[in-house]
Amino acid sequence: MTDSPTTHLRAVPDEDVEPVIPKMVDNPNLPDPKVRDEKRKPVLAGWLTNRRDFAATARHAGANLGYATLFHGVRIPVYAARLGIRSPRGACRFVASTNRWVWDREAAPLRDFAVRTEDVDEYMRLAKLRQGRIRLRGLVTLVAAVFGLGFALWLYVLAPVYLYAFAAGGVLLLGLAGQQPDAPVIGPAVLKTELQKMTGSIVLRGLDSIGNAKISAAIKKGGDMNGLRFTSEIVRDGPGYRADLDLPYGVTPEDIIEARKPLASGLRRKVGCVWPAPDPTEHEGRLILWVGDKPMNETTKPAWPLLKSGQVDLFKPVVFGNDQRMRDVSVTLMFAAVVVGSIPRMGKTFLMRLLLLIAALDPRAELHAFDFKGTGDFSALEPVCHRYRAGEEDEDIEYVVQALRELKDELRRRAKVIKSLPRSRCPESKVTPELASDKTLGLHPIVVGLDECQVPFEHEKYGQEIEDICTDITKRGPALGMVGMFGTQRPDAKSLPTGISANAVLRFALKVMGQPANDMILGTSMYKAGYRATMFSRSDRGICWMAGEGDDPRIVASAFVDAVAAEQVVARARKMRDEYGNVTGHAIGKGPETTAGVDILADVLAVIPADEDAVWCERIAARLTGLRPDAYAGWKGENVTAALKPWGIKPGQVWGQTDEGEGKNRRGIKRADITTAITRRDADRAAA
Numbered sequence: 001m002t003d004s005p006t007t008h009l010r011a012v013p014d015e016d017v018e019p020v021i022p023k024m025v026d027n028p029n030l031p032d033p034k035v036r037d038e039k040r041k042p043v044l045a046g047w048l049t050n051r052r053d054f055a056a057t058a059r060h061a062g063a064n065l066g067y068a069t070l071f072h073g074v075r076i077p078v079y080a081a082r083l084g085i086r087s088p089r090g091a092c093r094f095v096a097s098t099n100r101w102v103w104d105r106e107a108a109p110l111r112d113f114a115v116r117t118e119d120v121d122e123y124m125r126l127a128k129l130r131q132g133r134i135r136l137r138g139l140v141t142l143v144a145a146v147f148g149l150g151f152a153l154w155l156y157v158l159a160p161v162y163l164y165a166f167a168a169g170g171v172l173l174l175g176l177a178g179q180q181p182d183a184p185v186i187g188p189a190v191l192k193t194e195l196q197k198m199t200g201s202i203v204l205r206g207l208d209s210i211g212n213a214k215i216s217a218a219i220k221k222g223g224d225m226n227g228l229r230f231t232s233e234i235v236r237d238g239p240g241y242r243a244d245l246d247l248p249y250g251v252t253p254e255d256i257i258e259a260r261k262p263l264a265s266g267l268r269r270k271v272g273c274v275w276p277a278p279d280p281t282e283h284e285g286r287l288i289l290w291v292g293d294k295p296m297n298e299t300t301k302p303a304w305p306l307l308k309s310g311q312v313d314l315f316k317p318v319v320f321g322n323d324q325r326m327r328d329v330s331v332t333l334m335f336a337a338v339v340v341g342s343i344p345r346m347g348k349t350f351l352m353r354l355l356l357l358i359a360a361l362d363p364r365a366e367l368h369a370f371d372f373k374g375t376g377d378f379s380a381l382e383p384v385c386h387r388y389r390a391g392e393e394d395e396d397i398e399y400v401v402q403a404l405r406e407l408k409d410e411l412r413r414r415a416k417v418i419k420s421l422p423r424s425r426c427p428e429s430k431v432t433p434e435l436a437s438d439k440t441l442g443l444h445p446i447v448v449g450l451d452e453c454q455v456p457f458e459h460e461k462y463g464q465e466i467e468d469i470c471t472d473i474t475k476r477g478p479a480l481g482m483v484g485m486f487g488t489q490r491p492d493a494k495s496l497p498t499g500i501s502a503n504a505v506l507r508f509a510l511k512v513m514g515q516p517a518n519d520m521i522l523g524t525s526m527y528k529a530g531y532r533a534t535m536f537s538r539s540d541r542g543i544c545w546m547a548g549e550g551d552d553p554r555i556v557a558s559a560f561v562d563a564v565a566a567e568q569v570v571a572r573a574r575k576m577r578d579e580y581g582n583v584t585g586h587a588i589g590k591g592p593e594t595t596a597g598v599d600i601l602a603d604v605l606a607v608i609p610a611d612e613d614a615v616w617c618e619r620i621a622a623r624l625t626g627l628r629p630d631a632y633a634g635w636k637g638e639n640v641t642a643a644l645k646p647w648g649i650k651p652g653q654v655w656g657q658t659d660e661g662e663g664k665n666r667r668g669i670k671r672a673d674i675t676t677a678i679t680r681r682d683a684d685r686a687a688a
């Protein structure tokens with residue numbers, strides 16, 4: 001009979017197998033690595049050594065002091081009246097306690113005890129002591145009363161005003177003594193809500209509550225707890241607490257980051273306060289848990305350091321925001337293409353404008369700002385823009401296409417210039433700070449910002465061309481000194497073509513609604529890796545995940561610079577540019593090449609004869625069409641308004657007569673405004 005298959009699979013009898021001799025793996029002679037990592041604790045507390053923290057602490061204390069002074073200052077009459085009312089009770093208390101003191105009442109229980117226990121010796125000793133005390137205290141009281149009375153009489157005779165002042169002071173003091181302990185006359189001006197101090201057990205409670213089996217098991221075991229241990233004591237770090245700990249074997253900081261909400265619940269804090277992060281200088285199991293006193297969006301951000309002063313070198317990192325601990329966070333715009341995305345109203349445009357302001361503060365940089373929302377969010381930048389447009393009408397798109405075509409040619413020219421340079425000047429075939437500063441080469445930084453970039457990308461006629469040029473700017477631009485910035489409130493494949501989303505270097509994700517949008521902005525698998533812009537709440541405006549600067553993405557609260565502040569920064573930037581000699585294009589009233597042949601100001605002036613003070617816009621449009629049908633065919637009144645807007649010319653109500661001879665008020669342009677704009681433009685051009 002043949003063996004059944006199971007026979008072949010039968011287990012080998014034990015006697016056929018060599019017994020397994022356990023090997024010792026821990027060799028007692030294994031040498032020690034002799035590497036010791038020592039970390040010195042700072043001599044002084046962090047806020048004492050950091051200028052900004054020190055200033056913030058001093059400012060906070062000063063502001064509280066000032067407020068308290070004002071608060072109590074206005075209440076002085078009320079306090080005085082209340083203390084006056086309480087002074088009789090205070091006087092009674094004073095007399096009663098002086099009486100107790102003079103007659104040594106505090107030792108009465110001891111004397112009673114000696115009487116009750118019939119301890120004669122002790123009683124005699126206490127009685128003697130009392131006698132001496134009463135004599136001394138009585139004398140002190142008598143002397144004080146006599147001198148007090150004498151002093152009062154002396155004051156009454158020589159300086160009665162002082163007597164009243166002393167009396168008033170005495171009444172107030174008696175009033176203080178007469179206060180009820182639960183109803184003090186002078187209360188605190190600043191009410192402080194005490195936050196719970198972070199302790200080790202609170203941290204462990206928080207970690208235990210995230211539902212990670214390894215962590216919970218480790219905490220249950222106690223002791224060294226499967227590798228779970230605090231590596232240093234919990235300290236104050238900026239406006240919050242910091243705990244450094246090793247997680248149980250196999251658990252990574254990402255596991256904790258994913259569970260921020262339950263962790264916050266376990267710590268009894270708002271989720272915006274709780275920021276777990278890995279420690280890039282340590283192993284993969286090290287967690288830095290930073291717990292802020294307030295959520296990030298409620299913490300007062302330091303002012304943007306470049307708001308009032310300072311110049312930018314786009315090749316170097318520039319501060320643009322703060323992390324959770326309110327430490328500065330910088331961004332390096334050169335050699336990058338930038339993508340900014342979020343749902344509407346989260347601060348995308350503000351962030352793009354901030355980045356454009358940074359570029360404006362480098363006087364070498366050429367700025368192209370296009371706002372397709374059309375609300376003029378970038379209008380503060382007009383005085384420093386080489387190309388600027390706000391709007392999504394066909395004429396706006398045509399302007400942008402023309403500007404982008406110029407950039408396409410510029411990319412080609414730059415590539416040739418770089419190719420022609422010797423290796424010694426251009427070792428890495430890319431623009432260097434020195435090359436950018438050499439005006440003869442024309443390799444200065446060019447920064448192009450397109451807000452709501454989905455609008456031009458989806459344009460029927462020019463969409464593909466715009467996308468191709470923008471993709472080229474994203475891919476080749478960084479090496480050739482061109483920075484493309486693309487902002488969208490609809491981060492999908494159509495709004496943000498793959499050529500751009502895949503090649504962008506710097507990525508800023510404000511709040512988004514789902515994984516696809518998150519990964520479209522931050523990069524593939526970022527959501528899975530724990531970098532989730534979905535975790536932001538709607539009040540986290542201006543807060544984003546930033547990827548591309550440093551090894552790992554980080555959370556940044558971008559500096560808040562509103563339109564008014566932006567105008568001030570731009571005024572400073574314009575001054576720098578005037579000095580450097582870089583005010584070009586839109587800033588001096590020049591548009592892209594297509595409109596170069598058409599001088600709208602000159603043409604409008606040509607159709608308003610000197611004897612007419614003002615003409616209706618619709619009439620100007622009709623006359624322009626007659627003047628140059630090829631350039632102005634189909635123009636209406638609003639085209640005239642839009643074309644003159646960049647020159648600061650606004651239409652006003654103008655009285656005129658219709659063709660039927662009826663008198664009417666309609667929107668029109670004054671001839672004087674045109675002549676003024678031409679004079680200003682010519683002066684600017686001459687200066688440039």
Ligand SMILES: Nc1ncnc2c1ncn2[C@@H]1O[C@H](COP(=O)(O)OP(=O)(O)OP(=O)(O)O)[C@@H](O)[C@H]1O
Nearest residue numbers: 343344345346347348349350489541542558559560
């Ligand atoms: N860094 C910031 N810090 C605090 N608040 C900010 C910040 N940036 C923007 N905000 C607030 O968020 C609001 C919306 O900003 P913004 O207009 O930039 O949003 P958006 O995402 O561009 O919206 P939309 O997509 O509708 O254009 C602003 O009015 C401003 O008050």
